Amino acid sequence: MTAVRNCRRVYYMIYLSHALSAWGDRMWDFAVGLYMVILFPDSLLLTAVLGFSISLAVTTFGGPLGTWIDKTKRITSATVSIIVQNAAVILGSTALALTFAFSDEIQQVWNGSLQTLIYAFIIFVSVIAKLASVTSDIAIERDWIVILTDGDESSLATMNSVMRTIDLTTKILAPLAIGTLLTYWSQMSGAIFIAIWNLISGFVEIYLLVIIYGDIPQLRLKHIDTENEPGRRSRNAIKECWGGWRQYLMHPIKWAGIGFSCLYMTVLGFDQTTTGYMYSQGVDESFIGITTSLGAITGIIGSVSYPFLRRCCGKNSTTLIGYVSNAACFFICVVSIFTPGSPFDPTAIVNPFGKLNATAVQQEKFSIAELWEQRQNMFYFVAGIVFARFGLWVTDLSISQLLQDSVEESKRGVINGVQNSINQSMDLIKFVFVIFLPSPQTFGYLIILTWIFSILGCLLHCLYLFRSRSHDGHGKDSTIGQLLEKDESNSMEKPKTERTPLLPTK
Structure with a gap:
């Protein structure tokens, strides 16, 4: 040993x-x-x-x-x-x-x-x-x-x-x-x-x-179960899958989890969609790599700041700080839609399957100085995404610990498994939107949708706070302020161990 x-x-x-x-x-x-x-x-x-x-x-x-x-x-x-x-x-x-x-x-x-x-x-x-x-x-x-x-x-x-x-x-x-x-x-x-x-x-x-x-x-020591019959195992898997969703929807944590999953409906995450849009606007590969790295650094700052914020503000306040910070930074991306150089055309009608151009035409690339002159919108766009990583990671760590602390030990696997499925479902919805609005001229609509979903996530978490007031001993007239005040006093009394976050992709 x-x-x-x-x-x-x-x-x-x-x-x-x-x-x-x-x-x-x-x-x-x-x-x-x-x-x-x-x-x-x-x-x-x-x-x-x-x-x-x-x-x-x-x-x-x-x-x-x-x-x-x-x-x-x-x-x-x-x-x-x-x-x-x-x-x-x-x-x-x-x-x-x-x-x-x-x-x-x-x-x-x-x-x-x-x-x-x-x-x-x-x-x-x-x-x-x-x-x-x-x-x-x-x-x-x-x-x-x-x-x-x-x-x-x-x-x-x-x-x-x-x-x-x-x-x-x-x-x-x-x-x-x-x-x-x-x-x-x-x-x-x-x-x-x-x-x-x-x-x-x-x-x-x-x-x-x-x-x-x-x-x-x-x-090399591992017990491998080979006794279950395939048919019975298949039926049990289907039953367990439905049972997991039922337990999740009956659990008080569901509104916090669904709110967090709204952050997966985003085109502002340095994934293939984001980098593809940046490249289409004349941003070269090295600059995209730099901004992606800056976003990761901002995310690290958020993860390092989380324990301090939680000790000072309490767990509920810290979660709301993450949501509000994320939505505020995404609003900068919304502003980028209407700044000089933006390709956004609200009247554009795009047939996503009508222009399958097989040739890889030469894309015009801009230096940083040229980018500022001709694509000012990209600086607002990138700034919003980079700074939003702070709030995203704070929110991620907050919800991760909430799922660990608020869910019974016997249900943690089931609840977290369903949560991951909901997160991926939101990701799929994002790609459906992109498939039907694939043009850079309509990307502004996707940015606005991302911002709306970030606000929706915050509102759903507030709903969770209201619904959980009975468990915290609050009456019908409880307010978010009262919940946060009690949360802050509790956080000073019993600090908890920090948990591993849910989003390492984003």
Whole structure:
């Protein structure tokens, strides 16, 4: 037992394996969104279809993949997921490189149908890569590190902290690196680099995990349930799924959870949709990478500030601070719609399926000075998103701890599982909006919708506070101010342990 806790070499190997995997994930996630716009510059349709497909796949197959992990040896689930993930990225990067190298020839095959098939293939392998990445994260971060720390809560907390730091660091550096690479090399070279990285990284990751698996006997001890009948297991799964939703909707926490899920209905999150819109407005890859990194830094500041805010203001006040800060910053993005350089045209009528331009036309790029002269709206747009990350992370940490503290221990898995499904459903709604409003000229409508949903989330959380007043001993005439006042006094009496946040994607 002690040997497991003291094996620093094993810890360093798991950190290195996770860093390699996270770096490859961040590079591909950032690059593929840009490539979708480069290949289809007149619309955000491809970007929206990509994001919608990924969200739908994770929502649909997240549960079955978790069940497969439970029924499979640890080394098998970890290595298979790494192999599939890296193979999918390599195939997608290779397809992109060939598209850029032979774009003229590909256009002439089957009247352009081959290029459409290539687009579909890239989206397909991106979905596979994401599913494999989710599987790998569950296997390593939710299972392996628990075994490695051997039940030592202090060691487990340290490992979780280091793993999260690695994630945030790659979120900052990987977009910056790949953005610079695409700007100063070429788009084809960037795709080739990503393919080579994942080829080498995959072998190293598997090698490290095999060594760890061989060194730690506890990892090889796993009970695998093979006794359940497939038909009964299927019926129980359906029953448990409906029962989980019923428990969630009957629980007092539901309004806080639904309010938080409204923040997932956003086009202001530095995802493929956001980066695609920025690229379409002449913002080059390196500047997009810089702003993405700044957003991650602002998010870190929010997460670091959360314990201080909670001690000083109380948990309810801190949550509202997060919501209000997020909505206020998004209003800056709304202002950007009406500033000089904005492409917003409220009268634009867009047929998302009518302009499938197979050629990747040359996009005009602006320097920072030129961007200020011709696209002032982008500075307001970027500023709003970057500063909003503070409120987003404060809200995320607040709701995360609320779900941990307010939900009975026997229901935490069910409630949190349904919460994740609702979050992904909001993400799907976002992509539906983008699919039907894919043009940069109509992106302003999506910005306004994002701002409205952020306000709706805050209002639903206020509804939760009113509904919970009976549990806090308040009468019918309780106000938000009374709840916050009592919350502040309670927070000074019994500070609670901080929890791990729900949004590491955003």
